[in-house]
Amino acid sequence: MTDDKDVLRDVWFGRIPTCFTLYQDEITEREAEPYYLLLPRVSYLTLVTDKVKKHFQKVMRQEDISEIWFEYEGTPLKWHYPIGLLFDLLASSSALPWNIIVHFKSFPEKDLLHCPSKDAIEAHFMSCVKEADALKHKSQVINEMQKKDHKQLWMGLQNDRFDQFWAINRKLMEYPAEENGFRYIPFRIYQTTTERPFIQKLFRPVAADGQLQTLGDLLREVCPSVMAPEDGERKNQVMIHGIEPMLETPLQWLSEHLSYPDNFLHISIIPQPTD
Amino acid sequence: MPLGLASPRPRSAPSPSLRPRLAAVGEQSALSVNMEEDAFLEEKAFQHYCAEFLKHSQQIGDGWEWKASKDSSDGYLCKTHFQAKATARSLPGASTEEGETWFPMEEALEVPSDDSEVPMTAAATEVVRYEYHVLYSCSHQVPVLYFRASFADGRPLALQDIWDGVHECYQARLRQGPWDTITQQEHPVLGQPFFVLHPCKTTEFMTPVLKNSQKINRNVNYIAAWLSVVGPVVGLTLPLSYAKVPSQDE
Numbered sequence: 001m002t003d004d005k006d007v008l009r010d011v012w013f014g015r016i017p018t019c020f021t022l023y024q025d026e027i028t029e030r031e032a033e034p035y036y037l038l039l040p041r042v043s044y045l046t047l048v049t050d051k052v053k054k055h056f057q058k059v060m061r062q063e064d065i066s067e068i069w070f071e072y073e074g075t076p077l078k079w080h081y082p083i084g085l086l087f088d089l090l091a092s093s094s095a096l097p098w099n100i101i102v103h104f105k106s107f108p109e110k111d112l113l114h115c116p117s118k119d120a121i122e123a124h125f126m127s128c129v130k131e132a133d134a135l136k137h138k139s140q141v142i143n144e145m146q147k148k149d150h151k152q153l154w155m156g157l158q159n160d161r162f163d164q165f166w167a168i169n170r171k172l173m174e175y176p177a178e179e180n181g182f183r184y185i186p187f188r189i190y191q192t193t194t195e196r197p198f199i200q201k202l203f204r205p206v207a208a209d210g211q212l213q214t215l216g217d218l219l220r221e222v223c224p225s226v227m228a229p230e231d232g233e234r235k236n237q238v239m240i241h242g243i244e245p246m247l248e249t250p251l252q253w254l255s256e257h258l259s260y261p262d263n264f265l266h267i268s269i270i271p272q273p274t275d
Numbered sequence: 276m277p278l279g280l281a282s283p284r285p286r287s288a289p290s291p292s293l294r295p296r297l298a299a300v301g302e303q304s305a306l307s308v309n310m311e312e313d314a315f316l317e318e319k320a321f322q323h324y325c326a327e328f329l330k331h332s333q334q335i336g337d338g339w340e341w342k343a344s345k346d347s348s349d350g351y352l353c354k355t356h357f358q359a360k361a362t363a364r365s366l367p368g369a370s371t372e373e374g375e376t377w378f379p380m381e382e383a384l385e386v387p388s389d390d391s392e393v394p395m396t397a398a399a400t401e402v403v404r405y406e407y408h409v410l411y412s413c414s415h416q417v418p419v420l421y422f423r424a425s426f427a428d429g430r431p432l433a434l435q436d437i438w439d440g441v442h443e444c445y446q447a448r449l450r451q452g453p454w455d456t457i458t459q460q461e462h463p464v465l466g467q468p469f470f471v472l473h474p475c476k477t478t479e480f481m482t483p484v485l486k487n488s489q490k491i492n493r494n495v496n497y498i499a500a501w502l503s504v505v506g507p508v509v510g511l512t513l514p515l516s517y518a519k520v521p522s523q524d525e
Contacts, residue, residue: 078461080460080461109431109468110467110468111467111468112468113459113460113461114433114434114459114468116434120458120459123458124458127460127473130475131412131414131415132414134415134416135414186414194346195345195346195466196344196346196347196463196464196466197461197463197464197466198463200414200463201413202413
């Protein structure tokens, strides 16, 4: 259906207008201007900020520069989370542009993973893709692919090539004719209020009676506090890619159309905005 | 106790169908071991094996603990230990890498009786604190080993330090694909950076171990067997007595 294919494109090409400002305590030889950039929702911070790094390093001395890291309102930003997830979870209720502070010193070892190279990002991305396929197909589809197909997924993401990416990814979205969906749905639910970074459990897209499970069914099962009170006013928003899908949406459809390139549904639970 | 032998789709089948889960280990008659099938570990079985493993650890004072999750029924095994790294410096200009050896704390305090074994003229030791966690991955249906390491002053070890510290006999495998073997990842319960030994090949090497134990009618504790294989790669060893840990209540 053409409508559904459009969703894939809309998700892929989503952007967040961002303003990068150098941390005030960084040592510079002259004033550092903020740097503006449209960040792809589906990518990773360290994959798309080479220009940001170069821009600020121009006004700094080599000896004052070590590993770059980003922060929003005091919270170090996890580069291994997709950009869209970070924004939805931390900043969606604030006015645009998204204001991110750039650091080159005092890397927060206890909070952030190091990102020593693009290889680290690729390894992380592919590890997520493999984990998703373990859930969907017991790794059968990903294991049957050749190394060059895996490379194509990564290159598609790295170079923002929708067609190149989906030429391979479509195979990860298939399922046997006699089934109604994947074995289990790859998903992670994030809330800033919990100690645990995310909730991830085994969840089948089709119930025993053959009914397609919905987003609401998933939340009621793995995150019941989000749905309470059932008939009262909801205290939380359930957000994926900056939108609130209807809770009646079948999870299988969400998995096929609103997953990130790593094949996971990254779902943010955020407090209702007060305006 | 149920091993939780799941019946996955055979890799070559074009349109696989779901087959019912097989019966437990120990029910010999019910089990027809199909050599094509992999042995997956279900979460309840994981927790049971951990409980048995823990009992033995307590008996021998091996230091493992169970940390339960506050908000859910899951949890993980954890253990902290210290290792002393002896740095050998012999001739000036010689590479120190060849002389570096890791000793568990007790051994580091012993003086080698045969001087020709250890070519040291001056030795410095650094103590490293290792913390090992065994978590269950519901995606891969296997246990996963997470660990972190820091020097006495709190400085964490970097990924390169960890890669360099991997024992000689595993270096070849590591070099083949370091990013597929040990990487830094977020701990799924604590949310902090840890190193992880990738679980992708676990089922591959555990399946023959479990099938063999079935054949010879001896129950094996999955956690003890698995840890005895993966632990040594990252400096964690198990005393041999773990081999006798039962996998069901006797």
